[in-house]
Amino acid sequence: MVRLFAFLCSIALSTAAVAQDKVILVGNLITDADTGSSGPATILVRDGKIISVSAGTRGAADTDAEVIDLSDKTVLPGLIDLHVHLTGDPGGDFWKEATEPSEWGVVVGAKNALLTAKAGFTTVREAGSSQYSAFSLRRGTAEGKIPGPRIVAAGPALAIVGGHGDTTGFTEDINEHLASGYSCTGAVECAEKVRKASRAGADIIKITATGGVLSQQGRGLEAHFTDVEMKSIADTAHSLGLKVMAHAHGARGIEAAARAGIDTIEHGTYLDKQAADAMKANGTVLIPTLMAFQGISERLGKGIYTPIVENKVRAVAETAKVFMGRAYRWGVPIAFGTDAGVFDHGRNAEELGLMVGQGMKPQEALASATT
Numbered sequence: 001m002v003r004l005f006a007f008l009c010s011i012a013l014s015t016a017a018v019a020q021d022k023v024i025l026v027g028n029l030i031t032d033a034d035t036g037s038s039g040p041a042t043i044l045v046r047d048g049k050i051i052s053v054s055a056g057t058r059g060a061a062d063t064d065a066e067v068i069d070l071s072d073k074t075v076l077p078g079l080i081d082l083h084v085h086l087t088g089d090p091g092g093d094f095w096k097e098a099t100e101p102s103e104w105g106v107v108v109g110a111k112n113a114l115l116t117a118k119a120g121f122t123t124v125r126e127a128g129s130s131q132y133s134a135f136s137l138r139r140g141t142a143e144g145k146i147p148g149p150r151i152v153a154a155g156p157a158l159a160i161v162g163g164h165g166d167t168t169g170f171t172e173d174i175n176e177h178l179a180s181g182y183s184c185t186g187a188v189e190c191a192e193k194v195r196k197a198s199r200a201g202a203d204i205i206k207i208t209a210t211g212g213v214l215s216q217q218g219r220g221l222e223a224h225f226t227d228v229e230m231k232s233i234a235d236t237a238h239s240l241g242l243k244v245m246a247h248a249h250g251a252r253g254i255e256a257a258a259r260a261g262i263d264t265i266e267h268g269t270y271l272d273k274q275a276a277d278a279m280k281a282n283g284t285v286l287i288p289t290l291m292a293f294q295g296i297s298e299r300l301g302k303g304i305y306t307p308i309v310e311n312k313v314r315a316v317a318e319t320a321k322v323f324m325g326r327a328y329r330w331g332v333p334i335a336f337g338t339d340a341g342v343f344d345h346g347r348n349a350e351e352l353g354l355m356v357g358q359g360m361k362p363q364e365a366l367a368s369a370t371t
Helices: 094-098 104-118 133-142 172-178 187-200 227-239 251-260 273-282 290-298 307-316 323-329 350-357 362-370
Strands: 004-006 022-032 041-046 049-055 066-076 079-084 121-126 150-153 205-208 244-248 264-267 285-287
Touching: 079 104, 079 362, 104 121, 104 133, 121 133, 133 150, 187 205, 187 227, 205 227, 227 244, 227 251, 244 251, 251 264, 251 273, 290 307, 290 350, 350 362
Parallel strands: 004 066, 022 066, 079 121, 121 150, 205 244, 244 264, 264 285
Antiparallel strands: 022 041, 041 049
């Protein structure tokens, strides 16, 4: 496989103002996955921005510029991961959220932001975190204080009370103390929580539209919010200029989210033809996060997950190997997202191989992560 290097990676890792021009000599350049590679090229970077791209590499370096020789590499735009959790790492006991302060998430996030940029990803969507940890991390990378990618941050996810995304697994007084404050019941309260998230600084609204695999409930993966609640969330978010991303596994929950106007479906494990048709009719995009299923399967039988979670992981294992391929054949729009944080950060690009393994053409997989 051709080794891929993101030409914006060195810019994303810079923590200081760029004082010197950089000339990048490229062996093979891909600017657009749809048009393919264009051969050797020279990229001029000034003050952290690409100024020009020209064919060929001879005579390109001027004496005052720093020359980065990638003439034996294929170079492409920085990759985009639409589903990460920078402020968390995989595994660990679920009860640790009762003992670790939310500020610790910023420390973990700084570590993972660097790993993500080094892996070639220069833009990510932070798909759920504690109240302000992702927003602090977003500001840190934007201002160059923390090396890492551009971050589009959701903050806490909206969930039903006691559902996936709400705090469960403790005694009721501890659940209440740890709750994010974004669980809601009914259309009015859910609209209020969207507005609260917007006020707090969310770039996008994240909801848990169905049950989930890693939460402590064993009650299935179908719809959590009612149709009226999901439509209220989508309409309120859109009125504020925000899109909505919905964690969703069960087919009827996926279908309901698409009909409600949700913009992206995260995971989509039990997608069927009826749900796929609803997604296509409403322009809803699938973010398959195949690496999430890979990551949790690697941890089975190691005492990392509770028995409830292990049972759900085993139940979803086989459909996780084929569902994206079905969506692809049915014509559902698909974009790149991994759920990094469920597996080790820095492995994001392995998603490309899994997408191709379910039938997507390599060129299309690359397009899903760049355009």
